[in-house]
Amino acid sequence: MDYYSKQISRLIQELGALPGIGAKTAQRLAFHILNMPAEQVQALSAAMVEAKQNVRYCKECYTLTDEELCPICKDHHRNHKMIMVVEGTRDLAAYEKTGKYEGVYHVLHGAIAPMLGIGPNDIKLKELMQRLAKDVDEVIIATNSSLEGETTAMYISKLIKPTGIKVTRIASGVPVGGDLEYIDEVTLLRALEGRTEL
Amino acid sequence: MDYYSKQISRLIQELGALPGIGAKTAQRLAFHILNMPAEQVQALSAAMVEAKQNVRYCKECYTLTDEELCPICKDHHRNHKMIMVVEGTRDLAAYEKTGKYEGVYHVLHGAIAPMLGIGPNDIKLKELMQRLAKDVDEVIIATNSSLEGETTAMYISKLIKPTGIKVTRIASGVPVGGDLEYIDEVTLLRALEGRTEL
Numbered sequence: 449m450d451y452y453s454k455q456i457s458r459l460i461q462e463l464g465a466l467p468g469i470g471a472k473t474a475q476r477l478a479f480h481i482l483n484m485p486a487e488q489v490q491a492l493s494a495a496m497v498e499a500k501q502n503v504r505y506c507k508e509c510y511t512l513t514d515e516e517l518c519p520i521c522k523d524h525h526r527n528h529k530m531i532m533v534v535e536g537t538r539d540l541a542a543y544e545k546t547g548k549y550e551g552v553y554h555v556l557h558g559a560i561a562p563m564l565g566i567g568p569n570d571i572k573l574k575e576l577m578q579r580l581a582k583d584v585d586e587v588i589i590a591t592n593s594s595l596e597g598e599t600t601a602m603y604i605s606k607l608i609k610p611t612g613i614k615v616t617r618i619a620s621g622v623p624v625g626g627d628l629e630y631i632d633e634v635t636l637l638r639a640l641e642g643r644t645e646l
Numbered sequence: 647m648d649y650y651s652k653q654i655s656r657l658i659q660e661l662g663a664l665p666g667i668g669a670k671t672a673q674r675l676a677f678h679i680l681n682m683p684a685e686q687v688q689a690l691s692a693a694m695v696e697a698k699q700n701v702r703y704c705k706e707c708y709t710l711t712d713e714e715l716c717p718i719c720k721d722h723h724r725n726h727k728m729i730m731v732v733e734g735t736r737d738l739a740a741y742e743k744t745g746k747y748e749g750v751y752h753v754l755h756g757a758i759a760p761m762l763g764i765g766p767n768d769i770k771l772k773e774l775m776q777r778l779a780k781d782v783d784e785v786i787i788a789t790n791s792s793l794e795g796e797t798t799a800m801y802i803s804k805l806i807k808p809t810g811i812k813v814t815r816i817a818s819g820v821p822v823g824g825d826l827e828y829i830d831e832v833t834l835l836r837a838l839e840g841r842t843e844l
Contacts, residue, residue: 451717451718451738451739451742451743452710452735452739453701453710453711453712453713453716453717454712455693455696455697455700455701455712456697456701456710456711456712458693458697459693459694459697461693462689462690462693462694463690463693465686465690466675466678466679466690467674467675467678468671468674468675469675473666475736475739476665476666476736477664477665477666477667478697479710479734479735479736480664480665481664481694481697481698482697482698482701482710484698486698486699488663489694489695489698490695491660492660492661492663492664492694493691493692493694493695494691495653495656495657495659495660495661496657496660496679496687496690496691497687497688497691498653499653499654499656499657499676499679499680500679500680500682500684500687501684502653503651503653503654503680512650512651512654512677512680513651513654514651514652514653514654515651518651519649519651520649536677537650537677538673538674538677540649541649541650541673544649545649
C-alpha cells in the first residue's frame, strides 16, 4: 500500500483486522473516518477505549456490563427465580428483543467443545451452580442448537437435576415463516418429535 | 438497547454510524473490540485519531497524505509531465495497483453534478489548471464512467484544449472477462464505438 501515506495505510490495516472487514471495506471506512468531523472521530475512538477499560462481567449473571450489576440483574421487576442460560451476551440481547421474557440470565461465554479443547471449566458453569444455592425455580437452557450447544445443554441438565430444580430446554423446530422444503432433515425430525397437540 | 450497559450501547451506536455497518455488524464488532487485548484497542483508536489529525491534501496532486507531498509526487522516477485526473483517492489506489502507470495524478475530490449542486468550483479543478502552467505533456482524464464523471471529463477537456496540452480519456467498454449477455446496452454501444483495428 505504498500509494497511501503511512498513517492512512496504518488506519486501513487496523480496520482490516476487525472480523468481517475485508481490504475494500477497510479502505472505504478509513476514508470515511478521514472525512468525518474531528469530534466524531474522537467520540468513536473514546467509545472503544472507554468501553474496553470499564466493561467487565456482571457479578451475578456474567454478561458484559460497565457496572457491578447489569441493568437486568439490578431490575427488581424481573423474576430472579427463573434463569435462562445462554452462550453469549448477544444471545441474551436476542431474547431481550422479544420483550416477553421476565426472568434473568446466565451467560456462559462459550459452550463445551471437546474438539476445540473447551471443557466445562472453561465456561462460566461453576458460577451458574453457585447461583443455584439461592432460591431458584427454573433453569431454562437456551444454548445454541449446534453440536456444542446441545452437548452443553445435556451436561448442564445432568448437573442440575440432582438438585431438584426444574430444568427446561427451549424448543427446536421449524422457524416461523420457514418453508418446509428448504429446511434440513435434522430440524424437520426435531419438529416432528417436539409436536404438540392442537 | 437497555439490555446492554451504557458504554456498550454507546460503542455499538458509534460503530453503527459508519457506512455499511448495520445494527448486527455493529454489535459483532463491539463485542470483538471488547474481547481484543487493551493495547490493540488503543492502537486502533490511536490510528483513527492520529490519521484524522495529520492527514491533509498533498500540495501538488491533492490526494490525502500525512506529509506535504504524497509518496507519488515525491518520487523522481515517475513521469511528472503526465497527469491522470481521478475523482477520489481510492481511484488513484485502483490505478496504482495495476503497477503499470508511470505518471502522476490529480485528485478532484468529487465530480461536477449540477443535480446535487456541485459545480466546477467545488472540486479541485482550479488547482489542476494551475499545475498545467508547468511543463505538462498529457492529461489523462480517468473520472468514473457515470453521468457525473462524463460531464466532468467533458468540462475539463474543453478547459484544457485551448492550452494545447494533449487531453485523453480512458477507454470505456466491456470489462475483461465480462460476459456480453450480462452487460448493459450503453456499455455495449460504447465498446462498439471505441472498437480498434486488429
